[in-house]
Amino acid sequence: MLTVQQLEGIQQLQQQCEQHDSIELKLNWEMLRDRQDESMDFFVLKKDVLIAYLALYGFGSTVEVCGMVKPEERRNGHFSTLWMQAQQTILEKGFAKVLFNAPGTSESAKKWMSGQSCTYSFSEFHMHWTEKELADPENIVLREATIEDKKFETALDAEAFSLTLEDAKSYYTQRLSRERERRYIIEAHGTPIGKIRVMRNPDESYLSGFAVLSECRGKGYGSQALQWVVKQEQSTGNTIKLDVETQNDNALKLYERIGFVQKERQDYYHVPLALLTK
Template identity: 30%
Template sequence: MPRQGLSRHELDAIRGLAEICERHDGIKLKLNWSMLESRPAGETNDLLVYERGRLVGFCGIYAFLSTEAELSGMVHPDYRRRGVFTQLAAKAAQLCRERGMQRLIYICPRNSEAGQSFLQRQNLPYRDSEYAMELSNASAVPLSAASLPSGVTLRQGGKDDLNQLAELNRVGFGMSQEEATSLAAATLTPLEIPYLAERDGQAVGKLNVLFNDSAGLAFVFGFAVKPEERGRGIGRAMLSGVIERIRKERGLARFGLEVAATNERALGLYESCGFRTVSVIDYYTQQLN
C-alpha cells in the first residue's frame, strides 16, 4: 500500500512493528522518525503491507539528494521468507526510477541477520559502514570549554544561507554543485536547523541538527569544515557550542550522530565529547539505470 504522508494510526503501527522486530532480532533500526512524522503530501515515500488488518511489512524511502534515495524497512518475524520485503524493495525502486533517481542505498544494521541475508540474496555491492553514536545524557557530560578561534562566530542559519550551505557541502563532502545545492535545500525544513561558523561574514564550517521531539533526541549531521580551516579546533568548538545551546534552549539531553567507520579523526572527536557507539550500520548500493 503506497502512502503519501502517514496518519497517526499508521505511524503507531510502524512504531509497533519496529519494536517487535528490534526485540526479536536484538537490533536497532534506522527509520528516521522525524522524517516519517513530516512526510510531504503528494509524494509517495512509504510502502506498507497489511495482513488481516495487521501491519507486517514496511519500507521507507528517504531522499536527501535528487540523484539517490536511502531505503530502510522491516518485516514481521512471522511473515519473513515470503517475499514481502522483495516486493517492497521492487516497488520502491520503481518509484525512485520514476523520480529520475540513479541509485538506491539500502540501510542495514550489521547485526540484522534477516537484513544481511536479504542483501546477500540480492547480490548488492557493499558500499561502506557507519557507526551510530549517541550522547545519552548531555547534561551529565562536562564538555570542555572549547572556544572558537579568534574572529570566528557561531550562529543559527536559515534559508538565506542556502548558497553558503551548498558550498560547504561541495567542498566538505566532494559533491557536485547540483548535489550540494539539492542537499542544502532538502535540509532546510521546520524540523532541522543549520548552524554556521563564520569569519568576516563568510562561512567556514557548518553542521545540521534534526529534532525528534517525540523521542527527546537531537540528531547531528552534515558536519563540514572547509579544508583550509581544519586542524584549528573549529569542529570541536562548533559541536560543543551547538550541544550547549540546544541543552539550554530546548532542554534536550540526548544527541545522536553517525560517522564513517574509516573516519578515525572524527570518531575520536565525538568520543571526546561523550558520544558512544550504539550500533554499526552497513550500506549497500543498487544502480537504477
C-alpha cells in the same frame, strides 16, 4: 503526508523488530514526519496491522532504501514484494544511485541481502553522546543560518560530503520545510568557516551536516562548535545522536573526545540501476 495511524504503525513495527533482533534501525524519522510524497512508502497490512514496511529516502540524485518485517511474518516474501514495488518508483523518479541501509548486526537483513544483486559500499556508526564536561567556545561564534547562507552551505556540503553542487542545492531546498531543524553557521573572526544542523525531536536531538572548510580544519574550530551545540541540546534532556562513516578516523576521534560512543553500525549496499526491474 503519512497519517498519524501510519506513523504509529511504523513506530510499533520498528520497536518489535529492534527488540526481537537487538538492533537499531535507521528510519530517518525527521523525514518520515515531514513526508510530502506518498509514493516513497510501501506497506503490507494484515487485519489492519502493519507487518512489513519499506521506505525510500531521497538525497539529491541518491535514494536510500530501508525496511523491516514483523519477526513472525518473515520468510513469507513480504519484503521482496515491497522491494519490487519500490523499484518502479526509483526508476520513475530518475534516481541515479541506490543504496540499501541495514543494521550491521541484523542476521535477517544479511540473509536477505545475500540473495540480492548488490555490493557492500560503506558503513556508518550510529553514536550517542554520554555525559562529559564540555568547554565553551573561545574564538568562534555560532548563529542561526539564513537564506543568504545558501551559497556557502551548499558549496560546503558539496566539498565535505563529495556531492555534486546540484545535489547539494536539491538537498538544501528539501530540508527547508523541516520545522524542527535548526541550521547553524560557524564563524571565526566574523567569517563563515563551517556549519551544523540539529533536528530536535521530542526524545532526541540528531546532529548532521557538520563540516568545516578544509583550510580551517585542525585548528579546534570544529571541536568548539560541536561542544557548543551539544551543550545547547543537553538542556532539553534529549538523547543526542549523530552518524559518522566508520572510515572517517578524524571525525570519530573528535566525537569520542567530546563524549559520543558507538552504538549500532549501519551497512550500506549499492544496487546497480541496470538490475532494477522495469
